Amino acid sequence: MKILVCIKQVPDMESRFKVDSAGTWYDTTELVWRMNEYDEYGVEQAVQLKEQTGGDLTVLCIGPDRVKETMKKALAMGCDRGAHVNDPDYATRDPFEIGAIIAEYASDKGFDVIFTGMQSQDRGSAQVGVLVSELLGIPAVTTIVDFVLEGSTVNVKRELEGGIKAKVSVTLPALFTCQLGLNTPRYPTLPNIMKAKKKELLSIPVQDLLKVAFRLETVSMQLPEKKGGGLVLEGDAGELADKLITILKEKTGVLAK
Amino acid sequence: MKALLIAESREGKVLGSCSELVAFAQKAGSDSVMFMVGTDSNLPAYDGTIYLADAAKYGEYNPAVHKQLILDVVTKEKPDMIVFSHSSYGWDLAPRVAFALEAAQFSEVADIVDGDPVVPACNSKLRRRLKAKSTVKVLTLQAGAFSLAEPITASPNVEKIDTDTAGKVTFLGYEEAPKGGVDLGKAAIIVSAGRGVGGKDNIPMVAALAKALGGEYGASRPVVDAEWVEHARQVGTTGQTVSPKLYVACGISGAIQHLAGMKKSEFIVAINTDKDAPIGEVADVLVVADVKQFLPALTERLQAG
Numbered sequence A: 001m002k003i004l005v006c007i008k009q010v011p012d013m014e015s016r017f018k019v020d021s022a023g024t025w026y027d028t029t030e031l032v033w034r035m036n037e038y039d040e041y042g043v044e045q046a047v048q049l050k051e052q053t054g055g056d057l058t059v060l061c062i063g064p065d066r067v068k069e070t071m072k073k074a075l076a077m078g079c080d081r082g083a084h085v086n087d088p089d090y091a092t093r094d095p096f097e098i099g100a101i102i103a104e105y106a107s108d109k110g111f112d113v114i115f116t117g118m119q120s121q122d123r124g125s126a127q128v129g130v131l132v133s134e135l136l137g138i139p140a141v142t143t144i145v146d147f148v149l150e151g152s153t154v155n156v157k158r159e160l161e162g163g164i165k166a167k168v169s170v171t172l173p174a175l176f177t178c179q180l181g182l183n184t185p186r187y188p189t190l191p192n193i194m195k196a197k198k199k200e201l202l203s204i205p206v207q208d209l210l211k212v213a214f215r216l217e218t219v220s221m222q223l224p225e226k227k228g229g230g231l232v233l234e235g236d237a238g239e240l241a242d243k244l245i246t247i248l249k250e251k252t253g254v255l256a257k
Numbered sequence B: 001m002k003a004l005l006i007a008e009s010r011e012g013k014v015l016g017s018c019s020e021l022v023a024f025a026q027k028a029g030s031d032s033v034m035f036m037v038g039t040d041s042n043l044p045a046y047d048g049t050i051y052l053a054d055a056a057k058y059g060e061y062n063p064a065v066h067k068q069l070i071l072d073v074v075t076k077e078k079p080d081m082i083v084f085s086h087s088s089y090g091w092d093l094a095p096r097v098a099f100a101l102e103a104a105q106f107s108e109v110a111d112i113v114d115g116d117p118v119v120p121a122c123n124s125k126l127r128r129r130l131k132a133k134s135t136v137k138v139l140t141l142q143a144g145a146f147s148l149a150e151p152i153t154a155s156p157n158v159e160k161i162d163t164d165t166a167g168k169v170t171f172l173g174y175e176e177a178p179k180g181g182v183d184l185g186k187a188a189i190i191v192s193a194g195r196g197v198g199g200k201d202n203i204p205m206v207a208a209l210a211k212a213l214g215g216e217y218g219a220s221r222p223v224v225d226a227e228w229v230e231h232a233r234q235v236g237t238t239g240q241t242v243s244p245k246l247y248v249a250c251g252i253s254g255a256i257q258h259l260a261g262m263k264k265s266e267f268i269v270a271i272n273t274d275k276d277a278p279i280g281e282v283a284d285v286l287v288v289a290d291v292k293q294f295l296p297a298l299t300e301r302l303q304a305g
């Protein structure tokens, strides 16, 4: 069984974001980077599948040199090798270009299963996974919260609105996009972090894989205009509690006056 | 300009987001036609033509089949835009249609500014204005971003459509959401725990505040996924929708899927260490504090009465 899992490196969402000088993306200079949350579930599912089948697992990430740090986490979680598509301009690429790069990489490798996240936390397009499957001509099932392999059939649950799930089955090869809560991503142990340092981490220039033109461009990026109205309270916890009680008494009927 | 609006139905019932598609077309100043896989007996309110594929024949959602049905309508109607909801149906199907048409896709459109779609980035901390290179465009709309000033009462003019395509994904059935436990819908006061509360050990702190206020406690999704709290208490798109008199969000960032479940609350208080957290956009009061210090202080004062 050959497995591919795609991960993206994204900023910590609790960061204070600034718009970059070009005005089309966020400033990347002072951010803390981590693995896209949805992709952590993808890596965990891929590692479990590898353990179940004795398969071979590649992790792929498109981005500048710094993404190797995030790839090392995936290797320490249990991926066998890393394919780093070196692309300093990855942030300006649209989902179609990213999907096409991944599909080009995968096209001659015969992966049985490909995992991506349901969406990336910074861009949130929820497109890349499905586009890869369309480019490769294999079926895709999105937003999965359960994954069970039996023979060459996979039974999954797709999460729908209101907590309802659709049960579907699909024959491999296929692509799956992972939703939060699919599993419990493992923490890399120290021995596994050490072992990961020796694993292959191949770097491929993006020019070797990018063969399509983009379809979407960013005109501008902005901070949302504050709607105002909301009161912001700062200070000592005890004083804040007193202030809030006063406000609740004045503005709502929930506390007896 | 012409938009093809992709309505949704599940088990023969039209889903509520259809009117948002119509509201979008109005705002964009575009003519429209509609498409749905559904039944004759349950149609969305719409003043125009709906291309209807029979759900009895096609069953529940099947990506390849629904894609082909839409592409057939596109050939006939030549729309400039194909518009979906950003839902489990829309985000699954839209990229497939966009790919087939070599069209650019705008995901989770929240607004239109000077003709350009605006989408969120970084958990709504940023917004992006986008432009497409392609002439045909595919859009998915953020839930709740577009709404009609006046509800429509008209019935659509139905055109039946058909295809022979088969899909590779087999639908086996639905599984209902786990039931039981609390009904948050009935609570007048809800105090919800987010990932920012830090761990299962701190849930009693949230429950204690809820009790002191005479309400119930709820949770965001990561808290439920991590099994700190049971699913019945989850607030949001894939949990419950609530509108209590008072909603207190403790360590919750304010992702769109959480907001969808609670933003209609009468009064919203957020407790967060991050002054920029998007929950601030809907909160009447944002208390910038560590929940571990603030919650016990507040609970203590309420108990002292």
Ligand SMILES: Cc1cc2nc3c(=O)[nH]c(=O)nc-3n(C[C@H](O)[C@H](O)[C@H](O)COP(=O)(O)OP(=O)(O)OC[C@H]3O[C@@H](n4cnc5c(N)ncnc54)[C@H](O)[C@@H]3O)c2cc1C
Binding pocket: A014, A118, A180, B193, B194, B195, B196, B197, B198, B219, B220, B221, B222, B223, B234, B235, B236, B237, B238, B239, B240, B250, B251, B252, B253, B254, B255, B256, B257, B258, B261, B271, B272, B273, B274, B277, B289, B290, B291, B292
């Ligand atoms: C299809 C789909 C459906 C979804 N459905 C739902 C749903 O139904 N409900 C839902 O909630 N989510 C849902 N989500 C997930 C959603 O996108 C967010 O990931 C989730 O709401 C984040 O939860 P959170 O705010 O608790 O955690 P985070 O986003 O991690 O935020 C934690 C917050 O706590 C703050 N914080 C940290 N430490 C402290 C402290 N000590 N004191 C005070 N504040 C602190 C941080 O500043 C941050 O703002 C869904 C996602 C998808 C894709």
Ligand SMILES: Nc1ncnc2c1ncn2[C@@H]1O[C@H](COP(=O)(O)O)[C@@H](O)[C@H]1O
Binding pocket: A006, A007, A008, A009, A036, A038, A039, A060, A061, A062, A063, A090, A095, A098, A115, A116, A117, A118, A119, A120, A121, A123, A124, A125, A126, A127, A128, A129
């Ligand atoms: N730069 C990237 N490198 C590798 N995988 C990516 C990249 N960008 C997106 N993906 C994958 O595509 C998924 C969906 O991303 P998006 O369409 O941007 O929301 C992510 O969860 C990743 O699995």
